[in-house]
Amino acid sequence: MRNLHPKSFGLLLLIAGAQFSYANRNFSDNLRTVLQRIESQSDRYDKDLAELVRFPSVSALHQHEGDVLAAARWLSERLQAAGLQNVEILSTDGPQPVVYGEWLGATNPHAPTVLVYGHYDVQPVDPLDAWESPPFEVSKRDGYYYGRGVDDDKGGLLQAVQAVEAWLQETGAVPINVKFLLEGQEEVMSPHLTAFLQRHAGRLVADLALSADGGQPAADRGGISLGLRGVVSLQLDVVTADTDMHSGMKGGSSANSNHVLAALLAGMRDPRTQAVTVEGFYDDVARITDLDRRDMEMYDFNPEKEAAELGLLGHVGEEGYSILEQRWLRPTLEVVGMAGGFTGEGIKTVIPRSAMAKISCRLAPRQTPQDILKKVCCTVHLPNE
Incomplete structure (x- = not known):
């Protein structure tokens, strides 16, 4: 994972909030100072990541149930330190709890409420001998961070938390209302999430949901995923x-x-x-439409570059469909x-x-x-x- 600060996720919140901040003449100034604060705290954000990665929160292995719970407790404390309110560790029908927190103090009565999703569990590290550095320690090499969960999804969810924190530190408020749902069973296909959502439907009401999981087109180019298979x-x-x-x-x-x-x-x-x-x-x-194909043409994808970076023998796939069609819609x-x-x-x-x-x-x-x-x-x- 490249050294990406929470600016990318923070901008998503800014864009959403901007739609409801037209009456705030200080919005542009606030935006500038929030981004400056984010840039100034990179060392602290690195420390956050290292601390969270240190927990071997492998949801697929029973021997790590205690580590999953320990990671949830750490996140609960981090949400509180960031200024989130009503932070709780909520049980599910399995051993992996959900960490919840919220900030509902937007001054504009028409401001939307955004539910931010993320997960703090990770995949097993096998084969261990293929790692160049300990999997549960953050290592920096050639401009990238390495460690289990750095990218999926401990780094992503921390960026969301840190973006909200920066707004609160700099301006005392966020342009929108925010709720966090951070689960610990995504890597085992979230078997108890549906029941959890049904039990807590009232608390989780929001105008839209944003996932702090997933990727982006390039290290210097953000993106918004509209859905996943x-x-x-x-x-x-x-x-x-x-x-x-x-x-x-x-x-x-x-x-x-x-x-x-x-x-x-x-x-x-x-x-x-x-x-x-x-x-x-x-x-x-579902049939792939012309609009789908036009959208994919706008995506900056270089298959030869990807193959070289990953050491792929070559791209293979279903005949008659492009690589992106195969990956996104087939x-x-x-x-x-x-x-x-x-x-x-x-x-x-x-x-x-x-x-x-x-x-x-x-x-x-x-x-x-x-x-x-x-x-x-x-x-x-x-x-x-």
Whole structure:
């Protein structure tokens, strides 16, 4: 992540607030001084980031439940220090709580209320030996910050908090009303967020919601994302025997779980067109419009530059669609994890009894997780639960 200060998110608040501040002749002066304060506090913001990244708040692993809660407590204190009011750690139906805070003191009675969303949980750090620096320590190299959560999403949510704080420090008020909803289960697909939103619907009422998660076109160019694809994931387990077998004694005549799994996964994608072959997978996908394509043409995207930066062998994807269309408006089926047999150093000549794959599908507009899960399960002859 590049060294980006909260100015980018602060400007979003400024733009929204400006619509309701036409009567405030001091607005431009306030804007200038707030931005100056933001620039002057970069060292303090770096410290904030380092402290929050230090918590290994991995929501997918039960052994880190205490770390998730510790990160929530730190955020609660940080929101209070920033000047937010009614700050609370609110329980969910799982072990990861929501941190809530608000500032509702906008002087203009017509000022909107913005609900800012972010998440403080992170992904596991495996493989650990691929890290050049400790994952839960912020490291600066070549103009970038490195550390688990620096970009997704501890850095992003802190920018939002710091932007509000700068307004309060400099002017004593924010042009709009602000509420924060910071969850700890986004990286496990927010299984309890819907129920939480329903329980606290009255408290969370807002005119619009802004996500402090996500990316931007370039380090020096901000952007506003209008939406993201949905997701549904599953684990596929293949079992072909009650026990592992000696490949010299049983090989050639016994079902190999790795072979079965590989054939099953390969059959889910057309090798020529790269289209997903699951029956009905594309049935409900919204058509890409000319307006969609015009919007994408305005996006500053250089595929060759991206491939060079990431070391990609090349871009592949569904035939007949551009890279941005594939990424933004078309569904996908990706194998995101595989395991089967002996994978340690050296060779163990056994036929594995079982193999496993993790599959994640990104969903396009009009698709539903329930429908796609059912169709994928029917393809692999699994129960639909």
